[in-house]
Amino acid sequence: MSTPTIAFIGGGNMARSLIAGLIARGTDPARVRVADPSDAQRSGLESEFGIATFSTAEAATEGASVWMFAVKPQVMKGVCADLAGRAQATRPLAVSVAAGITSAQLDGWLGGGLPVVRTMPNTPALLGAGITGLYANARVDAAQREIADTVLATAGETVWIDDEAQMDAVTAVSGSGPAYVFLLAEAMQDAGTAQGLPPETARRLATQTLLGASRMLAESGETADVLRKRVTSPNGTTHAAIETFESGGLRALVEAAVAAAAKRGGELSAAND
Numbered sequence: 113m114s115t116p117t118i119a120f121i122g123g124g125n126m127a128r129s130l131i132a133g134l135i136a137r138g139t140d141p142a143r144v145r146v147a148d149p150s151d152a153q154r155s156g157l158e159s160e161f162g163i164a165t166f167s168t169a170e171a172a173t174e175g176a177s178v179w180m181f182a183v184k185p186q187v188m189k190g191v192c193a194d195l196a197g198r199a200q201a202t203r204p205l206a207v208s209v210a211a212g213i214t215s216a217q218l219d220g221w222l223g224g225g226l227p228v229v230r231t232m233p234n235t236p237a238l239l240g241a242g243i244t245g246l247y248a249n250a251r252v253d254a255a256q257r258e259i260a261d262t263v264l265a266t267a268g269e270t271v272w273i274d275d276e277a278q279m280d281a282v283t284a285v286s287g288s289g290p291a292y293v294f295l296l297a298e299a300m301q302d303a304g305t306a307q308g309l310p311p312e313t314a315r316r317l318a319t320q321t322l323l324g325a326s327r328m329l330a331e332s333g334e335t336a337d338v339l340r341k342r343v344t345s346p347n348g349t350t351h352a353a354i355e356t357f358e359s360g361g362l363r364a365l366v367e368a369a370v371a372a373a374a375k376r377g378g379e380l381s382a383a384n385d
């Protein structure tokens with residue numbers, strides 16, 4: 113792909129992850145521009161990546177054919193209002209990472225008729241180990257789809273979704289998902305400490321166990337239930353723990369948590385319209 117100039121609107125955590133991936137994979141820093149009102153964010157990005165930063169989205173988007181919206185859902189509408197004139201004049205590819213903001217909302221706020229890719233990355237993007245769900249509206253052509261895929265692929269894997277209604281489910285599983293794993297890590301550490309382990313030992317045991325188990329999930333070619341059953345000796349220790357999880361309703365609790373996250377995605381869309 114010949115690199116287009118990409119303007120990030122918002123230079124926070126998610127933008128930083130994507131910019132780090134782009135620069136690490138050889139994107140010319142001169143092709144990346146960032147808008148952020150925060151002096152601290154701008155100077156950090158400039159010194160870390162050698163990219164140009166601006167205090168306004170109008171300045172950052174000048175000459176950019178790809179606009180990456182990486183601000184909070186609550187500020188998307190206001191940011192777009194400032195950019196609608198240029199959007200209509202220059203017809204950029206608009207890409208958003210904002211949870212709950214639909215492609216039709218973003219397109220409408222920018223004046224309409226634009227190619228829009230709505231995406232949902234996750235924070236392992238910082239390590240290039242993320243996964244991003246992407247949805248393209250009907251105006252996105254094959255070359256633009258490839259551009260969006262290439263940008264998000266710097267953060268890890270990509271998966272395209274045909275039905276935009278499923279983006280809230282993507283958000284609920286993988287966008288928010290790292291937090292569920294971190295919660296499990298906290299609970300395992302605390303439980304190990306409660307069993308008498310020194311806290312640092314409990315932390316190391318839980319962390320490496322999650323890492324090793326995740327690698328087995330990704331690399332063994334086996335399903336999660338097969339791997340789980342291999343650990344579970346008849347009437348052994350794992351059996352005792354799994355029985356406790358199952359009878360305590362873990363599966364129903366995870367289903368309810370994911371449903372709550374997906375519902376919140378829909379609410380963000382309505383609340384910020």
Ligand SMILES: NC(=O)C1=CN([C@@H]2O[C@H](COP(=O)(O)OP(=O)(O)OC[C@H]3O[C@@H](n4cnc5c(N)ncnc54)[C@H](O)[C@@H]3O)[C@@H](O)[C@H]2O)C=CC1
Pocket residue numbers: 121122123124125126127147148149150153169182183184185187191209210211232233234235287288
């Ligand atoms: N943190 C996460 O795990 C994920 C976040 N997202 C989405 O990414 C988006 C950004 O989230 P984070 O990076 O976590 O937030 P953040 O708070 O770290 O970054 C947002 C940045 O936007 C800047 N900003 C505020 N108003 C602005 C304006 N008018 N113009 C330009 N920049 C402005 C802020 O100064 C801040 O640096 C959100 O929409 C969120 O839904 C998506 C996937 C995962």
Ligand SMILES: O=C(O)[C@@H]1CCC=N1
Pocket residue numbers: 211283287288
């Ligand atoms: O919690 C949130 O709303 C954002 C979207 C997915 C992860 N963080």
